[in-house]
Amino acid sequence: MAKEILGEDNIELNVELNTKEEAIRFTGEILVENGYVESSYIDKMLEREKVTSTYMGNYVAIPHGTEDAKSSVMETGISVVTVPHGVDFDGNVVKILVGIAGKGDDHLEVLSKIAIVLSEEENIDKIVNAGSKEEIIRIFDEVN
Incomplete structure (x- = not known):
């Protein structure tokens, strides 16, 4: 049976992160710990960031690996990480x-x-201020 794409184990709320690199590593580590990717994928996430920023606007970044990282998946x-105090990208x-x-x-x-979820400013606020992991899963599940 395939893993669920977003489960509670993939979400971390109210995290303090100090640098872009720390943020990307933290986000990737969740994917490693939960068996989605090999640890080498994190290096490819950092490599991708050097090529082009994964900052998308609206307080959102979507770190992911380079094209040649597919073999690590x-x-x-x-993974979803909220950083209410923000981290500089x-x-x-x-x-x-x-x-x-x-x-x-699949990506x-x-x-x-x-x-679709993150294009709604209202959803950004809901995610940043979410009191539980279930709330975040519900927001993403509403889009089908």
């Missing part, structure tokens, strides 16, 4: 980190769902 999954404040690992072309479907 075991299952499709996402090259002059931009990020309060929500969504780490993505997509097996095959395209996952990305579009995430984009």
Whole structure:
């Protein structure tokens, strides 16, 4: 049976992160710990960030691996980390980190769902201020 893409184990609320690198590592580590990716994927997430920023606007960054990181992905999954005090991404404040690992072309479907959720400013506030992991899962489950 395939793992669920976003479960409670993939979410961390109210985290304090000091740097962009720390934020990306933390987001990737969740994917590693829960069996979605091999640890080498985190280096590819950092490599991707050097090529092009994963900051998307609206207090959101979506760290993910480079194209050649696909072999490190075991299952499709996402991690969600809220950083209410924000972390600096090259002059931009990020309060929500969504780490993505997509097996095959799964990442395209996952990305579009995430984009729909995070395009609503109201959802950004709800996610940053979420009191529970269940709340975040509900917000993402509302989009189908």
